[in-house]
Amino acid sequence: MSSLTVKNVTLKFGGLTAVGDLSFEIPAGSITSIIGPNGAGKTSVFNMITGFYRPTAGQILLGNESLVGKKPSQITQRGLARTFQNLRLFPNLTVLDNVKSGMHSRTKQTVWGALWHTPAQKQEERLIEDVARDCLAFVGMDASRYRIAKNLPYGEQRYLEIARALATKPHVLLLDEPAAGLNYEEKESLIELIKRIRQKYGLTVLIIEHDMGLIHKISENVIVLDYGQKIAEGAPAEVLNHPRVVEAYLGKEEEAM
Numbered sequence: 001m002s003s004l005t006v007k008n009v010t011l012k013f014g015g016l017t018a019v020g021d022l023s024f025e026i027p028a029g030s031i032t033s034i035i036g037p038n039g040a041g042k043t044s045v046f047n048m049i050t051g052f053y054r055p056t057a058g059q060i061l062l063g064n065e066s067l068v069g070k071k072p073s074q075i076t077q078r079g080l081a082r083t084f085q086n087l088r089l090f091p092n093l094t095v096l097d098n099v100k101s102g103m104h105s106r107t108k109q110t111v112w113g114a115l116w117h118t119p120a121q122k123q124e125e126r127l128i129e130d131v132a133r134d135c136l137a138f139v140g141m142d143a144s145r146y147r148i149a150k151n152l153p154y155g156e157q158r159y160l161e162i163a164r165a166l167a168t169k170p171h172v173l174l175l176d177e178p179a180a181g182l183n184y185e186e187k188e189s190l191i192e193l194i195k196r197i198r199q200k201y202g203l204t205v206l207i208i209e210h211d212m213g214l215i216h217k218i219s220e221n222v223i224v225l226d227y228g229q230k231i232a233e234g235a236p237a238e239v240l241n242h243p244r245v246v247e248a249y250l251g252k253e254e255e256a257m
């Protein structure tokens with residue numbers, strides 16, 4: 001397993017610096033949260049790690065390998081998987097097909113094999129189905145596998161995105177606001193699920209969240225961004241009471257009032 005390193009990373013959109021000279025290291029096997037007020041640059045960081053945006057400057061490394069310049073699919077192949085703030089499911093496909101759709105960047109299927117249904121292709125399809133069902137069972141959704149994704153309750157759609165990410169067999173799982181829109185009980189189950197994921201798959205988890213209760217309960221390390229800069233990092237108890245962090249959040253609330 002490899003650590004994930006963000007080194008002096010900057011991202012500019014024209015004159016706007018969304019992320020400025022940001023550095024941090026996520027130890028392999030840890031659960032880390034990235035927090036910060038709206039517009040602080042959290043999703044931009046995820047988008048750079050997963051190849052959706054290319055940093056204007058700096059390095060992003062998985063172990064010793066640079067991820068900068070690689071496409072999202074190449075980054076998935078290297079073992080990083082993510083979920084999105086706004087769900088990106090295929091709404092009209094079944095739950096099972098949604099999970100299988102995430103796995104093709106990790107399979108060896110050729111176009112000919114897929115067209116002619118060769119024995120090797122059939123065997124691979126069976127394997128894909130087994131892995132997809134295992135991941136669904138793990139998040140408690142195997143019984144819903146033939147339901148159409150858009151008909152699921154919102155909380156289950158969020159779990160489905162997690163199952164789809166897990167099916168790519170990642171080493172690093174990035175969750176973008178996984179608790180958004182969930183009620184208290186659903187959030188408590190999510191905390192248990194994330195802990196079980198780390199325990200079972202031994203992977204590194206990086207979470208963007210606004211829910212302080214969840215951050216407190218789950219994170220070993222918290223990184224705080226404001227205006228694209230890191231303003232604090234450390235254990236949740238100390239970071240969440242840090243004067244600059246309190247000021248960043250309260251300042252934003254006052255501006256919004």
Ligand SMILES: Nc1ncnc2c1ncn2[C@@H]1O[C@H](COP(=O)(O)OP(=O)(O)OP(=O)(O)O)[C@@H](O)[C@H]1O
Nearest residue numbers: 013016017018036037038039040041042043044045
């Ligand atoms: N594609 C883009 N083009 C131009 N500006 C962008 C783009 N994506 C993000 N930004 C800007 O970069 C800054 C950081 O945005 P980002 O979405 O990363 O913040 P965030 O911390 O994830 O916010 P939120 O909590 O609201 O999701 C914001 O000022 C945003 O408007």
